[in-house]
Amino acid sequence: MKKIKTLQCIRCGKDHKLTEAKYNCTACGGNLQVLYDYNLIKKRLNFDVLNDNPERSIWRYLDILPIASIKNVPPVQVGWTPLYKAEKLGDEAGVPNLYIKDDGRNPSASFKDRASAVVVGRALELEEKVITCASTGNAASSLACLTGSLDMKTVIFVPETAPAPKVAQLLVYGAAVVMVKGTYDDAFELCLKASQEYGWYNRSTGINPFTREGKKTCAFEICEQLKWETPDKVFVPVGDGNIISGIWKGFVEFHRLGIIERLPQMVAVQAEHSDSVKRAFETGTDVQPVSGKTIADSISVSLPRDGLAAVMAIRDSQGFAVSVTDEEILQAIPRIARGSNVFAEPAASATYSGLLKAVREGKVKENESVVLLITGNGLKDVQSAMKSVGKPYVIKPELSELKKLVADQKLA
Numbered sequence: 001m002k003k004i005k006t007l008q009c010i011r012c013g014k015d016h017k018l019t020e021a022k023y024n025c026t027a028c029g030g031n032l033q034v035l036y037d038y039n040l041i042k043k044r045l046n047f048d049v050l051n052d053n054p055e056r057s058i059w060r061y062l063d064i065l066p067i068a069s070i071k072n073v074p075p076v077q078v079g080w081t082p083l084y085k086a087e088k089l090g091d092e093a094g095v096p097n098l099y100i101k102d103d104g105r106n107p108s109a110s111f112k113d114r115a116s117a118v119v120v121g122r123a124l125e126l127e128e129k130v131i132t133c134a135s136t137g138n139a140a141s142s143l144a145c146l147t148g149s150l151d152m153k154t155v156i157f158v159p160e161t162a163p164a165p166k167v168a169q170l171l172v173y174g175a176a177v178v179m180v181k182g183t184y185d186d187a188f189e190l191c192l193k194a195s196q197e198y199g200w201y202n203r204s205t206g207i208n209p210f211t212r213e214g215k216k217t218c219a220f221e222i223c224e225q226l227k228w229e230t231p232d233k234v235f236v237p238v239g240d241g242n243i244i245s246g247i248w249k250g251f252v253e254f255h256r257l258g259i260i261e262r263l264p265q266m267v268a269v270q271a272e273h274s275d276s277v278k279r280a281f282e283t284g285t286d287v288q289p290v291s292g293k294t295i296a297d298s299i300s301v302s303l304p305r306d307g308l309a310a311v312m313a314i315r316d317s318q319g320f321a322v323s324v325t326d327e328e329i330l331q332a333i334p335r336i337a338r339g340s341n342v343f344a345e346p347a348a349s350a351t352y353s354g355l356l357k358a359v360r361e362g363k364v365k366e367n368e369s370v371v372l373l374i375t376g377n378g379l380k381d382v383q384s385a386m387k388s389v390g391k392p393y394v395i396k397p398e399l400s401e402l403k404k405l406v407a408d409q410k411l412a
């Protein structure tokens, strides 16, 4: 593919040809990033081309994606999700220029569809027969969704504790599902061994250099939806660190192409016991394992698989990291819903808790524009959502009973 210049190791800088490395750096094992011939791309991708492009999905950015043609992509709409100005929520947070990027609106109801779409497109071009993935849940359900109608076997490894709605998605879409008695990290290692043993194409985060490519499209959309303005800060929930590094890469690439004039600050939001990236960023040390325990299953990660790239994204963007408690994460679910009409799963609601904390600590100024990335829909984890709200009233189907509730001022 002429547009791709190199697969470069983010740790040691070694360059690889596209045909030379499928997953990690052949010298040091570090994660790879795809770098393009930006001069070539500049001729094809600019304001005018984008303004005139009727495609409303991630494929409007095909010129800067590692896929040769859209003949080879899953037949559902991924990306071009809404960006809402969240007036009420913004007023409550003391940040009037608050935006919500609702990525729960993707086909499998999470941001992960962006990555899976690109990786599946790549797998089809490579004529892979079996694709595999380890996941806290969403990457897997998105892979199962996007391969659902394709002639490609999908083998999924998830921790036994993955929420039932995500497991239901996997089974409905026809993936073979292996539930591992252990954590996400255990599932990850087993998936890696399976991929090595059987030659299955591995979509797992951190291993596969193309996931970040799909994820960066969200940054492109934010720029377009803000009429080419860059937001001041983007709050991203962080587990493995692949979303935040992908989004940062998107902003950097649009900047390099001259499409935007300045870069935003990236803010990593982590759960307090799953805060490996935050610790590494703040102490300047390597990414180390932590317990990873949190109710927000999607960001429950002991050892982040793209931690170095995440730390680099925070550092290079002059951003910061914030951690929040499970209680704050739960409280944020109804607050986002009532302040912006968007139902977020716990990992995604963490962004709002993170914003409130950052405001309290004076790290966000009132006049700044802020985007919260809502990475997953609330229906993905109804059990947690129910913990964040009261119980419904249960009555006999009689007006007299209803009248009692009204008299007690319970309804309106």
Ligand SMILES: Cc1ncc(COP(=O)(O)O)c(C=O)c1O
Pocket: 110, 111, 112, 136, 137, 138, 139, 205, 237, 238, 239, 240, 241, 242, 243, 244, 298, 299, 345, 347, 348, 375, 376
């Ligand atoms: C809803 C949601 N938010 C956030 C994340 C965290 O992304 P990353 O692991 O790339 O940091 C995930 C990953 O599974 C997710 O599914």
Ligand SMILES: [Zn+2]
Pocket: 009, 010, 011, 012, 013, 014, 025, 026, 027, 028, 029, 030
């Ligand atoms: Zn390397």
